[in-house]
Amino acid sequence: MSDPKSLRHFMEEQHPQDMHLISLLMHLTMAASELSVKLASYPFGQMNDVDCGINVQGEMQGPMDVFADHRFMLHLRASGSCCAVISEEQPEVVRMNEDLGDTAGPYIVALDPLDGSSNVAVNIPVGSIFSIYTRKDKDKMLSNVDYLQRGEEQVAAGYFLYGTTTIFVYADAKGVDGFTLDSLSGEFLHTHPGIRIPASGSTYAVNDGNYHLFRRGTQNYVRFCRQQTELGDVPYSARYTGSMVADVHRLLIRGGVFLYPGTTTAPAGKLRLAYECNPMAYIVEKAGGLAITGTERILGIEIKSIHQRSPIVIGSAQMVMTAGHFINPILPSLHELHL
Ligand code: AHG
Ligand code: MN
Ligand code: MN
Numbered sequence: 001m002s003d004p005k006s007l008r009h010f011m012e013e014q015h016p017q018d019m020h021l022i023s024l025l026m027h028l029t030m031a032a033s034e035l036s037v038k039l040a041s042y043p044f045g046q047m048n049d050v051d052c053g054i055n056v057q058g059e060m061q062g063p064m065d066v067f068a069d070h071r072f073m074l075h076l077r078a079s080g081s082c083c084a085v086i087s088e089e090q091p092e093v094v095r096m097n098e099d100l101g102d103t104a105g106p107y108i109v110a111l112d113p114l115d116g117s118s119n120v121a122v123n124i125p126v127g128s129i130f131s132i133y134t135r136k137d138k139d140k141m142l143s144n145v146d147y148l149q150r151g152e153e154q155v156a157a158g159y160f161l162y163g164t165t166t167i168f169v170y171a172d173a174k175g176v177d178g179f180t181l182d183s184l185s186g187e188f189l190h191t192h193p194g195i196r197i198p199a200s201g202s203t204y205a206v207n208d209g210n211y212h213l214f215r216r217g218t219q220n221y222v223r224f225c226r227q228q229t230e231l232g233d234v235p236y237s238a239r240y241t242g243s244m245v246a247d248v249h250r251l252l253i254r255g256g257v258f259l260y261p262g263t264t265t266a267p268a269g270k271l272r273l274a275y276e277c278n279p280m281a282y283i284v285e286k287a288g289g290l291a292i293t294g295t296e297r298i299l300g301i302e303i304k305s306i307h308q309r310s311p312i313v314i315g316s317a318q319m320v321m322t323a324g325h326f327i328n329p330i331l332p333s334l335h336e337l338h339l
Contacts, residue, residue, distance in 0.1 A: 004189040004190045004191050005189070005190040006187045006188065006189060006190070007025065007026070007029060007168070007170075007179050007187070007188040007189075007190070008022065008026060009190075010177065010179075010190050011025055011026075014172070014174060015172075020079075020080075020081035020105065020106050020107060021081070021107070021132070021155070021156070023079045023080060023081045024076075024079050024081040024082060024105075024107055024109070024132065025158075025170070026079075027075040027076060027078060027079035027081075028072070028075065028076070028109075028130060028158070029160075029168060029188050030075050031068075031071045031072040031074070031075040031076075031128075032128055032160040032166065032168065032181075033166075033181060033186060034071050035064075035067070035068050035071060035113075035114070035128065035160070035162065036160075036162050036166040036181060038064070038067060039064065039120065039126070039162050042064065042120060042121075052065075052066055055088065055089050055091075056089075056090070056091040056307055057088065057272075057307065061089060062114075062117050062118070062120060062121075064114055064117055064120050064126075065089055065113065065114050065117050066089065068089075068113035068114040068128065069087055069088075069089035069090070069111075069113040069114075071113075072085075072087070072111055072113050072128070073085060073087070073094065076096065076109055076111075077096050079105065080105055081105040081106065081107055082096050082105045082107050082108070082109050083095065083096050083097065083099075083104045083105040083106070083107065083108060083135055083142060083146075084096060084108045084109075084135075084142055084146065084147065085108070085109050085110075085111055086108070086109070086110040086111065086147060086274050086275065086306045087110075087111045087112075087113060087275070088111070088112045088113065088272060088275055088307075089113055092306075093142075093147050093306060095142060100138065100139055100140070100141070101138055101139060102138065104135075104138060105135075106134060106135050106138065107132050107133065107134060107135065107155070108132070108133045108134070108135055108146055108147065108149075109130055109131065109132055109133075110130065110131040110133070110274040110275040110278070110279070110306075111128070111129070111130045111131075111275050112127075112128060112129040112130070112272070112275040112276055113128055114126055114127075114128060115127040115128060115129050115159075115243060115244055115245045115276065116241070116242055116243025116244065116245060116246065118242065119241065119242055119243050124241055124242065124243060124246070125161055125162060125163035125164075125241065125243055125245070125246040126162055126243050126245070126246075127159050127160055127161045127162060127243060127244070127245025127246065127249075128159065128160040128162075128245075129157075129158075129159045129244075129245060129275055129276055129279050129280065130157065130158055130159070130275070130279060131151075131154050131156075131157045131274065131275065131278055131279040131282065132154060132155045132156045132157065133146070133149045133153060133154060133155060134153075134155050147306060148303045148304065148305075148306070149303070150299065150300060150301065150302060150303065151273070151277070151278035151279075151281055151282060151298055151299035151300070151301065151303075152299040152300060154278065154279070154282045154299075155172065156170065156171060156172040157170075157171050157172075157278070157279035157280075157282040157283050158170040158171065158279070158283070159245050159248075159249070159279065159280070159283070160245075161245050161246060161249050163246065165180050165181065166180070166181035167179070167180055167181075167192075167249065168180075168181070168188050169192070169195065169249065169252070169283060171282055171283040171286040171287070172286075173286075175194055175195075175286060175287075176194070176195040176196075176252075176283060176286050176287040177190060177192060177193055177194065177195060178190075178191055178192025178193075178195055179191060179192070180192075195252060195253070195287050196287050196288050197251065197252050197255060197284060197287040197288050197289040197315070197316055198254060198255030198316055199255065199288075199316055199317065199318055200255050200316050200318050200319055201251060201254050201255025201256035201257070201315070201316050201319065202235060202236055202237055202254075202255070202256065203236060203237050203238070203239040203250065203251065203254070203255075203256035203257075204222075204225045204236050204237075204238060204239075204256065204257050204258075204259070204319075205238070205239050205240045205241075205247040205250075205251070205256065205257070205258040205259070206222060206238075206240060206258070206259040206260070206261075207240060207242075207260070208222065208238065208240070210263055213263035213264050213265055213266075214261060214263060214264075215261070215262070215263070215264065215327070217294075217326050217327040217328065217329070218259070218261045218294075218326070218327055220326050221259075221322075221323050221326035221327060224322075224326060225238070226238075239256070244258070244260075244271065244276055244280065248280050248283075248284065248314065248315075251284075251289075251314075251315045251316065252283070252284060252287060252289075255315070255316045255319075256315050256316060256319065257313065257314070257315035257316060257319040257320055257323055258312075258313075258314050258315055259312070259313045259314075259323060260311065260312050261294060261311045261312075261313065261327065262294070262311040266309075267311075268308075268309040268310060268311065269309055269310060269311035269312065270309060271309060271310065271312055272307055272308065272309055272310075273298070273301060273303055273308045273309065273310040274303060274306055274307070274308065276312075277291070277298050277310045277312045277314075278298060278299065278303075280312075280314060281297075281298035281299050281312070281314060282299060284314050284315065285299065288317070289314065289315055289316055289317055289320070290314070290315070290316075290317040290320040290321065290334070290337070290338075291312060291313070291314040291315075291320070292312075292313050292314075292320060292324050292331075292337065293310055293311045293312065293313070294311050294313055294324060294327040294328050294331075295324075295327075295328045295331065296332075296337070297337050297338070298310065298312060298314070313327070317334060321334055
């Protein structure tokens with residue numbers, strides 16, 4: 001491989017006219033680099049200098065959730081390209097400024113600042129996830145018209161995975177590319193050009209502890225994954241980390257399927273549409289995969305509130321369709337779903 005390009009070089013080639021998008025991405029990667037360093041030194045960090053509490057999800061915020069949210073907000077504000085942020089850690093939309101017209105940033109970001117945060121203290125990979133939308137009308141005050149856009153209206157989406165290395169996966173209309181943080185230079189280098197998800201894979205990811213809460217169709221699919229074939233071999237391995245970014249990254253590179261389905265007690269499931277399901281669905285579908293709720297495509301869902309939850313089945317298209325037919329025997333065809 002020739003020397004990999006920097007993210008800035010890649011973006012200047014990919015979007016030479018869109019200085020705002022380039023600025024937005026460079027500021028997102030600055031926040032992610034800081035978070036990567038903080039996570040690496042977590043056990044030693046004096047994390048009691050950030051106030052924690054219960055977030056709008058009703059979940060206990062960890063110190064790293066708050067730190068991550070603060071750093072992304074600071075850099076997004078500094079980018080001059082972002083007019084509003086929807087964050088898992090903020091009850092309402094955070095408006096970056098009240099300006100109208102050309103001075104206000106053209107982009108809106110939906111953000112999960114730290115995904116899988118319960119894994120931080122046990123050294124299991126965690127991530128950050130974002131979607132980018134275009135403001136509908138720069139000469140009108142920001143409103144739900146701007147904030148509640150369907151997933152298929154995304155301009156771009158990406159995630160950072162803080163694992164053995166820090167990886168940045170970025171998707172836009174031109175495709176999906178991966179970058180690895182070079183800890184010496186601090187640059188994200190273009191190490192995974194043109195990512196395509198394998199048509200199938202051998203892993204399924206689901207929280208089996210919820211099996212008793214799954215609807216019958218979902219239970220039938222999980223049993224299908226566990227069973228042996230007539231030849232006696234077991235086609236699938238179960239892989240589940242509790243960090244969506246880690247589980248989805250695995251299937252993006254090797255193929256596979258991830259499910260966080262609705263249950264009898266939580267029919268909409270757990271994962272949030274705006275900053276988990278939609279960005280991951282956009283990335284996986286740009287790589288040739290598929291993401292559904294069980295009955296419809298994730299990217300087509302009309303979003304009604306910024307913290308709305310959705311069931312999700314995401315991964316290699318063939319495997320998602322197989323799971324979908326167990327969950328919903330009258331699932332539309334792949335062609336109809338992609339309309
Ligand atoms: P977050 O840390 O942003 O709240 O996300 C955690 C999510 C997701 O990363 C993961 O797939 C899922 O929660 C795991 O949930 P369960 O522990 O219920 O399986
Ligand atoms: Mn999350
Ligand atoms: Mn989170």
